[in-house]
Amino acid sequence: MAKMWAESVCVSKATSSAALGSTWETSSSKLIQPRSEIQYFLYAPIRASHSVDDNNKAYKQLGLSSLKKKIGDAVIRAEMFAPTALEVEEARWSKQEEMIRDSNLWDDPAKSDRILVKLADVAKVVDSLKDLTFKAEEAKLITELADMNGINCGLFRQAYNASLDVSKFLDHYRMSKLLKEPYDLEGACVIINAGSRGIYPKGACIWAEQLLSMYAKWAKKQGYKGRVVEKCSSKNGGIKSAMIEFESECAYGYLSGERGVHSLIGSQNGYILCEASAVCVDVVPLFLKTTYDLQIDDVDLVVSSSSIEQSGTEQAICIQHIPTGIKVQSSAERSRFANKIKALNRLKAKLLVIAREQGVSSVTSIKRDAIVKLWQKETRKYVSHPYKLVQDVKTGIELSDLDSVLDGNIEPFIEAHINMR
Numbered sequence: 001m002a003k004m005w006a007e008s009v010c011v012s013k014a015t016s017s018a019a020l021g022s023t024w025e026t027s028s029s030k031l032i033q034p035r036s037e038i039q040y041f042l043y044a045p046i047r048a049s050h051s052v053d054d055n056n057k058a059y060k061q062l063g064l065s066s067l068k069k070k071i072g073d074a075v076i077r078a079e080m081f082a083p084t085a086l087e088v089e090e091a092r093w094s095k096q097e098e099m100i101r102d103s104n105l106w107d108d109p110a111k112s113d114r115i116l117v118k119l120a121d122v123a124k125v126v127d128s129l130k131d132l133t134f135k136a137e138e139a140k141l142i143t144e145l146a147d148m149n150g151i152n153c154g155l156f157r158q159a160y161n162a163s164l165d166v167s168k169f170l171d172h173y174r175m176s177k178l179l180k181e182p183y184d185l186e187g188a189c190v191i192i193n194a195g196s197r198g199i200y201p202k203g204a205c206i207w208a209e210q211l212l213s214m215y216a217k218w219a220k221k222q223g224y225k226g227r228v229v230e231k232c233s234s235k236n237g238g239i240k241s242a243m244i245e246f247e248s249e250c251a252y253g254y255l256s257g258e259r260g261v262h263s264l265i266g267s268q269n270g271y272i273l274c275e276a277s278a279v280c281v282d283v284v285p286l287f288l289k290t291t292y293d294l295q296i297d298d299v300d301l302v303v304s305s306s307s308i309e310q311s312g313t314e315q316a317i318c319i320q321h322i323p324t325g326i327k328v329q330s331s332a333e334r335s336r337f338a339n340k341i342k343a344l345n346r347l348k349a350k351l352l353v354i355a356r357e358q359g360v361s362s363v364t365s366i367k368r369d370a371i372v373k374l375w376q377k378e379t380r381k382y383v384s385h386p387y388k389l390v391q392d393v394k395t396g397i398e399l400s401d402l403d404s405v406l407d408g409n410i411e412p413f414i415e416a417h418i419n420m421r
Helices: 002-016 037-042 052-102 109-148 153-176 201-222 251-258 336-358 402-406 411-420
Strands: 187-194 226-233 239-246 260-268 272-286 301-304 317-321 326-330 378-383 389-392
Touching: 052 109, 052 153, 109 153, 153 411, 187 201, 187 251, 201 226, 201 239, 201 251, 201 260, 201 272, 201 402, 251 272, 251 411, 272 336, 317 336, 326 336, 378 402, 389 402, 389 411
Parallel strands: 260 378
Antiparallel strands: 187 239, 187 272, 226 239, 260 272, 301 317, 317 326, 378 389
16 A cells, blocks of 8 residues: 555656646646645645654545545536436437438538538537546446545546546536527637736736736647647747637637736735736637638728738738728738638638627628727736736626636636626
8 A cells, every 4th residue: 555655646746747738739538637636635744743654644534535525526416417418419419310301411502511510519419428427437436446445546546537527528518508609619719919008018028928828728728729820029028919729619609708908907106006017819710610601892901911010921911901990910821822811711700700799780781980999898907916816807707816817727707708698
C-alpha cells in the first residue's frame, strides 16, 4: 500500500507539471483537472503533533471521502437524467428517419441535405448518451472495486476522471438545449481589439493579450478546436488585435454574449476606482455546415489593402460595406483571392447578425443609424485592485476569483447570458 501511495504522488506531480500544447485541442480522455481533491490531499500540510503515517492516513480518508461524494453525485445525476434524455433523442432520431422515408431525396436536394445533417447530429447525441450511461456505470463499478481493494487511489482517480466526463457532457447537453437562436449552432470568430481609452491606454494591448489567453484556455477546457488566425503585436508588449476561429458546433451560441467592451478596473491614488484599460470583443458566426445565400452587390463594397495596419502581408484584404459602414478584413490566407473570400464571409456573417438584432427581414433593410457600436456596449468589468472582482454588466453576475476567470473559467457568465435571452 505504501508503494502504491508513493506511485500516486509521483503521478500527481507529473500531471500537474505537464506542459500544455500549442494548439487548443483536447479530448475528455486527456482532460487534466489541476488542484483536484486528490492533489489537494497529496500536498496537504502535516502537523508536527502527529506522526507522518497517522496524518497521511487522516488526509487520505478526508480527501477520498470528498472524491467519492463527487463521483457519487455525478453517477446519480446521470442515472436520473440520461434515460429520459436518451428516450427523447431516440424519438427525434425516429422522426428524422420517417421524414427520409416519406421524402424523395432527389426532388429537393437542399432539403434532403438538411434532413440528413439533422439525422447525423441526432445519431451523434444518441451515441454520446449511451456512452454517458456506460461511463457512469464504469465510475460506479470502479468506486466499488476501490473500496473492496482497501481504498485504491489509482482506481479512485480513474473513477473520478470518468465522472468528470459524465458531468462535462451533461452540462454541454443541458446548455445546448437552450441554444435556439438561428446561428447558435455555428462556429465562431472572436475578434479582439485594444482600445485607446482609460487611464492606462498603453496597457490595453497587455489587457487584450490576457483576454486572448482567457478565450484560448476556455476553448481548451471545452475540447474546442480553435486557432489564432490573425494577430497584430504591439511594440510595447501585448497585442493590438487578434482573431480566433472556433470550428466547433455551438461556439457562437456560447460566445455571442461576449460581444462588447471588457474593462480592466484599477484604483487611482489608492482609493478611486476607474477604468484602467479597455478592450472590445466582437463575435460573428463561422458557418460550418449551413450556407446562407446572401448576395451583396459589388457596387456596395470598397475592397482595399491600404487600411490594414501592420498586416505583414501583401495579400491582406479590407472590405467596407458602404450602406452600413461595416468593415472587415482578412490577412491570414495565402492569396488575395482567398483573403477576399474569407473577408466576404465575415462581412456576410456580421450583416446577418445585425439584421437579426434589428428585426429586419433582409440585409438591405438594415438601418445604419440604428447599428449599435460595440464600443458603446459594456459587457464586463474586471477589478484587479484594491480587491479582485469580475462583474458581468448585462446579467449582474459577480465572481470574486479574477484569476480563475482569466484562467478560462467563464462558464457562469456564458450560462447567464444564454438563460436571459
